[in-house]
Amino acid sequence: MQLIDKLKQQARQLKSEAQVLILAYSDKRTPLSAKIIIGLTVGYLLSPIDLIPDFIPVIGYLDDLLIVPLLITLSIKLIPSVVLTEARQSIKDNPKKIKKNNWIFAAIIISIWLALFYTAYRHFSYLWK
Known part of the structure; x- marks a missing residue:
């Protein structure tokens, strides 16, 4: 049980990096390959649909414990270190909230599914x- 708690904590820490990813995505110095992966990552994080539904015992949390952190x-x-450092500093200086109720984004994700x-x-x- 301690291993699962540790993995959940690490997943929460990585999810806090989502704001950094959003800032890095908008930076012109971020390469296209990184922007594609960032788009998929943030899209999956904000998606109302999980790849593996959480109501399935044990494996339902695999996406939260493995896929998202990966x-x-x-x-x-993939993000250049200078861009990453500046994005983290910007978040530290001016914290923003990720908007969870973005219905347009949810509609796009649902359409893809x-x-x-x-x-x-x-x-x-x-x-x-």
Whole structure:
């Protein structure tokens, strides 16, 4: 149980880096590859849909314990250190809140999920006939 608590704490610390990622995304010095990963990371963090729903026992929290920290860590490694340092300092000097109720963003994420489900259905529909 102590390992799970430790992993949850580390995940919370990495999630606090989301604001830093948002600032780094808007910086012109951030490379395109980093911006793509940051977009996926922040999109997944703010998405109302989890890859693995939390109501599934044990594995429901895998995305919170593994996927999210992995995406955040990868994003941070792709950001130039100067940009990362400046973004962290900016957050420290002027803390901002990530808006959780961004319905436009949620609609985009839901649309992407629906498109993926539709594509999978079309691709595998022959199995049900």
